[in-house]
Amino acid sequence: MTRVVSADARTTTAALTLLYGRWPPAERKLFVREALDSVAKGRLDLRHLVVALDGRHEVVGAALAVERPGREAVVWTPGFQNNVATLELGLAMLTELNRRLDVAGMACAVCFVDRGQSVDRQCLEAAGFPGVADLCLLRGDPQSLLHRPTPRLPALRSIAWSTSAESLFAETIAEIQRDGFDCPEVGPYRSGQDVLDSHGAGSLPEPNLWRLYYWGEAPDPAGVLLLGDHQGTEELEVLYLGVVPKARRQGLARAMLGDARQIAKSRRRGSLTVAVESRNAPALALYAGERFVETRRYAIHLRVNPHATPTAS
Numbered sequence: 321m322t323r324v325v326s327a328d329a330r331t332t333t334a335a336l337t338l339l340y341g342r343w344p345p346a347e348r349k350l351f352v353r354e355a356l357d358s359v360a361k362g363r364l365d366l367r368h369l370v371v372a373l374d375g376r377h378e379v380v381g382a383a384l385a386v387e388r389p390g391r392e393a394v395v396w397t398p399g400f401q402n403n404v405a406t407l408e409l410g411l412a413m414l415t416e417l418n419r420r421l422d423v424a425g426m427a428c429a430v431c432f433v434d435r436g437q438s439v440d441r442q443c444l445e446a447a448g449f450p451g452v453a454d455l456c457l458l459r460g461d462p463q464s465l466l467h468r469p470t471p472r473l474p475a476l477r478s479i480a481w482s483t484s485a486e487s488l489f490a491e492t493i494a495e496i497q498r499d500g501f502d503c504p505e506v507g508p509y510r511s512g513q514d515v516l517d518s519h520g521a522g523s524l525p526e527p528n529l530w531r532l533y534y535w536g537e538a539p540d541p542a543g544v545l546l547l548g549d550h551q552g553t554e555e556l557e558v559l560y561l562g563v564v565p566k567a568r569r570q571g572l573a574r575a576m577l578g579d580a581r582q583i584a585k586s587r588r589r590g591s592l593t594v595a596v597e598s599r600n601a602p603a604l605a606l607y608a609g610e611r612f613v614e615t616r617r618y619a620i621h622l623r624v625n626p627h628a629t630p631t632a633s
Contacts, residue, residue: 321375322372322373322374322375322380322381322409322412323372323373324370324371324372324373324381324412324413324416325370325371325373326369326370326371327366327369327370327371327382331371331379332356332366332369333352333356334371334379334382335369335371335379335382335384335399336351336352336355336369336382337352337399338379338381338382338399338400338401339382339383339384339396339398339399340355340399341399341400342403364386365386365387366384367387368384368385368386368387368393368417368420368424369382369383370382370384370413370416370417370420372412378401379401380400380401380409381398381399381401381409381410381413382399382413383395383396383398383399383410383413383414383417384396384417385417385420385421385429387421387424387426388518389517389518389520390510390513390514390516390517390518390519391425391426391427391428391510391514392426392427392428392429392430392506392510392514392518393421393426393428393429393430394429394430394431394432395417395429395430395431395449397433397440397443397444398410398414398440398443405439405443407439407442407443407446410439410440410443410446410447411443411446411447414446414449415447418448418623421625422625422626425625426625427506427509427514427624427625427628428505428506428509428510428622428623428625428628429449429622430621430622430623431444431449431622432455432618432619432620432621433618433619433621434618435454435618435619444621447623448623449621450621450622450623451619451620451621452503452505452620452621452622453503453597453599453620454598454618454619454620455595455596455597455598455619455620456595456596456597456598456604456614456617457594457595457614457615457616457617457618458593458594458595458596458607458612459591459592459593459612459613459615460581460593460607460610460611460612460613461590461591461592461611462556462581462584462589462590462592464611475535476533476534476535476536476572477533477534477536478531478532478533478534478545479531479532479534480528480530480531481525481526481527481529481530481531481532482527485532486513486516488532488541489512489516489530489532489544490511490512490513490516491512492512492541492543492544492564493515493516493560493562494511494512494631495512495564495565496543496544496562496563496565497510497512497515497562498565500562501599501600501601501602501603502596502597502600502603503597503620503622505624506622506624508630508631509624509625509628509629509630514631515560519546519548519560525546525548526549528583529546529547529548529549529583530544530545530546530547531576531579532544533545533572533575533576535567540564542563542564542566542567542572543561543562543563543564543567543576544560544561544562545558545561545576545579545580546558546560546561547559547580547583549587549589554591555589555590555591555592555593556580556583556584556587556589556591556592556593557593557594558577558580558592558593558594561573561576561577561580561594561603563576568602573602573603573606574606577606577607577610580592592612594607594612597620598617
């Protein structure tokens with residue numbers, strides 16, 4: 321009889337090996353070593369690593385969820401012995417992860433899956449992770465983008481991130497999210513502060529990379545731009561770009577994107593990247609107009625904690 325239990329010192333390496341089972345053996349061993357090193361250094365939390373043990377106490381399946389700041393969790397697709405997925409075993413492991421994440425107070429859990437992985441997607445659907453949309457990964461060249469003029473908007477100003485402005489950033493994001501296009505299923509359950517925490521990953525950002533935009537001397541912010549600079553890479557990432565409902569369709573989003581590419585150029589980054597949900601038609605149109613190209617696409621499977629309370633309550 322198969323049992324689903326927490327991974328321990330004896331089973332952790334075997335569990336990680338199954339989770340990386342789709343990679344060639346040499347790469348798999350490297351990824352497992354890197355994961356164990358990250359655990360030792362406190363960069364990877366395996367508290368929600370579960371294994372399925374057969375009657376001989378051998379690991380025949382593994383599943384992992386990692387909590388992130390902002391009351392969200394990322395779920396890995398389950399791994400199986402001999403890389404042979406079974407719906408029953410996958411469902412049992414994901415059900416246990418759901419129980420743990422609900423107890424931990426996560427508002428939502430998400431899994432990004434290659435669209436062709438039909439068995440994995442069936443397991444997720446059966447475990448309460450419906451497929452809601454696709455995640456489109458886009459890339460633009462800051463150098464070529466700079467040849468395209470950005471709109472000249474009168475009296476547009478911005479302020480840089482500071483801890484004293486944190487609540488203002490969070491309030492503005494909350495206003496954007498109330499009428500947003502990305503994962504509307506989650507919007508009522510995550511506050512603006514949750515979104516900030518998620519993108520900040522628990523650390524303070526570089527002030528110049530997170531900015532709040534205003535129309536002239538208007539007292540209320542009109543937009544938010546959050547950028548992430550991945551040291552050691554050629555990329556600058558657009559983590560979040562949003563405009564409050566009353567300021568939309570006036571060129572502000574394109575102007576903020578123009579600022580992002582100027583920063584990418586000043587930092588000598590070779591590309592500007594962004595992830596956009598497939599239902600967000602305005603964002604996709606914006607990036608297409610700025611000559612971004614799609615580099616990859618994943619299916620988004622999302623589960624909302626059934627015990628979560630809307631943030632407005």
